[in-house]
Amino acid sequence: MSDSTNNSTEVINKLSDLLSSFICYSSSHLPDDVLNKLKEMREVETEGFSSTIYDAMFNNMEMADKLKRPSCQDTGIVQFFVKVGTNYPYMNLLHEALVESVLKATNDAPLRHNAVQVFDEKNTGNNVGVRVPWIDWEIVPDRDDIEVYFYMAGGGCSLPGMAKVLMPLEGYAGIVKTVFDQMTSYGVNACPPCLVGIGIAGSAEVAAKLSKKALLRPVGSHNENPRGAMMEKELEDGLNKVGLGPGGLRGKLSVMGVNIEQAARHPATLAVGISTACWAHRRSCIKINPDFTYDFLTHKGVTL
């Protein structure tokens, strides 16, 4: 092998080892913001079945940490959202390293086998399939590092996912109705308390993608537009008044929060996308420098 091949193999190994550890840890541990929100909600949810469910949730998190196992059996179909600095030196090796990290984590965590090839209707058995892991790329000028957002989107919390294009005369009221209808039907089964991600744009696929990106924002963060932030708050408070409770078994609250992301719309369309994250919202983010040092942004103080 030539020196450059050796070097490429070494880089892929280093990156995929680090990313695999990152995936394994993320499968067992919720990010700080989600954990803190659940602790806060547990204090309020004390009636009916709420305590039974919250006790099981927190007991489960402790056991997942102690036994080093994925906290939920549905480790999702792996999705990466990657911000790549234009000066990052290993851009050409990154795709291979990400796929390799999924193969390693599937064995090490272990992750559930979740990639079913469409038309063949066969499970690949290693979480790699056509266009899976799904990778969303974003280019960041004048940076030499990468930020990898990882999200284990399970089947249960993906079922309420939807996008549709409203007529502008339906207005933002049409979005409110769509969100409430979805959360009081599909949302009840999606392991509430959920984080609700909403995308607003000019076409269905942009709204859908933004609704997923909204779930990558921390619980408790706000839309940068004051009206957007106000709408998030109104929806959150309103959904909480419905009182879905943990597991849909009724309670005083319904959601961990509502995050909205938007793109300018066409004058003739008002598209809305909805994605929900279950209470076990295994989202994580790591910043990796060219020398392989890293900062585990969603799980402060953790060494991989």
Add this chain to the structure above:
Amino acid sequence: MSTYHLTTPLSDADIEKLNIGDVIFLTGDLTTGRDDVHMRVIKQGKQCPVDLKGNAVFHAGPIMRKNDDGSYDVVSIGPTTSMRMEECEAEFLKETGVKVIVGKGGMGPKTTQGCKDNKAIHTIFPGGCAVVAACEVEKVDGVEWLDLGMPEAMWKMKVKEFGPLIVSIDAHGNNLIDNNKVIFNERKAPIVEEISAKLDFLD
């Protein structure tokens, strides 16, 4: 609301005493069966490879680890969304003689009727609590239909005090989550109206 400790196999009489909101801890046989198992048994008319009569089916797709001797251990096993099986569940109950369905979330009117007709119940295990559930599995007896892949195969397990299982559909035609949804929908309309009035952003 009462708490029961039940052991499989279960009789009609065991099931008839239960009501929605009761909590069960189950000991005995528990077998996983979800989308593809329902597809094969009901839509494709294939013979179910596990005798489920009087026993419990778990809507779950676990993470399993194979040992060197060929046996399996459960790593994580929590409930999956039961509503996905709504289309076939009533027929599945009739075909297999299952007495207890374990899953999460609600199921619909067809299953409610199926539970009444076949003296069966649907129960909810807390969603996302897969390590808790795995630790209540004593032994994996074997697997059928592994060609469907890890999540969709039928994993045969022995469980001890498996729960809490909240009865969400009883054999008397009651449906806890449907009752909840009536309340959610009553609350929804005025809230949607109130919020909508605040979101006219056009000058």
